[in-house]
Structures are given as C-alpha cells and as structure tokens.
Amino acid sequence: MSVELESTSLTDSLTTALRKQIVASEIPPGEKLSEIWVANRFTVARPTAKAALDRLTNEGLLRRGPRRTAVVPQLSADDVSDLYFAREPIESRAVMTLANRREVPGDADRSLALMRMAAERDQHAEHTESDIALHRALVAATGSKRLRRMHETVMGETQLCIAQVRAHAGLDLIALTDRHAAILEAIRSGDPDQAVAALLTDLNNCRDTLLADLKAAQEQDSKLHA
Numbered sequence: 001m002s003v004e005l006e007s008t009s010l011t012d013s014l015t016t017a018l019r020k021q022i023v024a025s026e027i028p029p030g031e032k033l034s035e036i037w038v039a040n041r042f043t044v045a046r047p048t049a050k051a052a053l054d055r056l057t058n059e060g061l062l063r064r065g066p067r068r069t070a071v072v073p074q075l076s077a078d079d080v081s082d083l084y085f086a087r088e089p090i091e092s093r094a095v096m097t098l099a100n101r102r103e104v105p106g107d108a109d110r111s112l113a114l115m116r117m118a119a120e121r122d123q124h125a126e127h128t129e130s131d132i133a134l135h136r137a138l139v140a141a142t143g144s145k146r147l148r149r150m151h152e153t154v155m156g157e158t159q160l161c162i163a164q165v166r167a168h169a170g171l172d173l174i175a176l177t178d179r180h181a182a183i184l185e186a187i188r189s190g191d192p193d194q195a196v197a198a199l200l201t202d203l204n205n206c207r208d209t210l211l212a213d214l215k216a217a218q219e220q221d222s223k224l225h226a
Helices: 010-023 035-042 046-059 077-101 106-120 124-140 145-165 173-188 192-224
Strands: none
Touching (some): 035 046, 046 145, 077 124, 106 173, 124 173
16 A cells, blocks of 8 residues: 655655654564565655665664664663663753753743643643654754754654553653643743753653553563463
C-alpha cells in the first residue's frame, strides 16, 4: 500500500511520515527498512528513501544492522536510563540560561497549553508530542546550535522509548503537566536553581515511570511465555 505525502520537501515529508509510523508502532520494533521497501511503500526514488533513513538513524529512531540495513530498535532499560542521563546536562544548561534571562519561549508556552488540553481529554499520544515539543523549545531558545544539535540526537529516541514502554493506564497527565508548568514558572521568575530543580524532578519522575512500565511489560511477557 502506498502512502501519500505532504507537498513540502519530499525528503522532509518522507522523514516525517516514517517518524510518525515508527513512533505509533505502525512500523514495529525489529522491522527492517530497506531503501527499496521505503521507496515502494511511499512511491519515492531510492536516493530520497536513503536520505530519510539516514536522518532517522541520526535521530536514533533507527539503527543500522548487519549489511547496513536500518532496523527499528526495541529500547531496553539501559537505553531509558542512558537517554535521561544524557538529557540532564543539556536541558539543565538550557533552563539555567533561560532563567538568567527570564525568558520563556513562546513555543514552550504553546506546548504547555496543548499539554493541558491533552491532559483534560486524556489524550496520551498528543500529550507526549507536546511534552517533547516543550523540551525542544527550551533548548532551541538558548540560541546555541551545538546544544540543540546534541539535544536532537536524544529526543527522537526519547519519543520512541515513551511510545514503546509507557503504560497509559493510571498515568496522571494533569500532574505531569503541572511539573512542566513549574519549570516555566521558575524560568519566568528568574530563578535558575529552581528551574534546574523543577527540570530534574520532571526528568527523574519520567525516567522512573518508564523503567517501571518496562519492567511490568517484561514480567507480563514472561508470564505469557511461561
């Protein structure tokens, strides 16, 4: 089945379409994506397929397997811990910088508003998308191209890991949104120490929740195959 793409840059459209399908598990973990497979599925030329696969590999949404075949990874507990370990220094530097300026980027405020709407409607996928967008907006607002580039190398994997292992039942989206609001409020008030503390509260809580969800999923899988 071919998939119709949006009419922007073809490579950008293909990358976006593949990213959405990977995060939504429409292309599941373990799936191998060859240039020919992508070209046929989306009706594009092989060089365009290769460019999109390379971008998603750089984002961490794909990994190169034997013979350089791109594969959707199944993220482990070690991956989750390492992702949040890597995010901490990058995002701490970002919120500290913005708090010293008392600068809350408009994109972060808009993402927070979308998180609140998603929380009120219990829309987990939309909430996660806005959550990721808020963190990206904070790093982008520092104006550091290198910091942003480093951040992008982990945020694709972060979104993938949330999609793969988060147990939606019982997750308090309102409380999660409030934790993000606390980060922005500390930045707005010009308190870098509080901004970092609020950020770490959010990151640590999210990491622990994901690890608990992953453990529960593994235990359930073990019972099914016992």
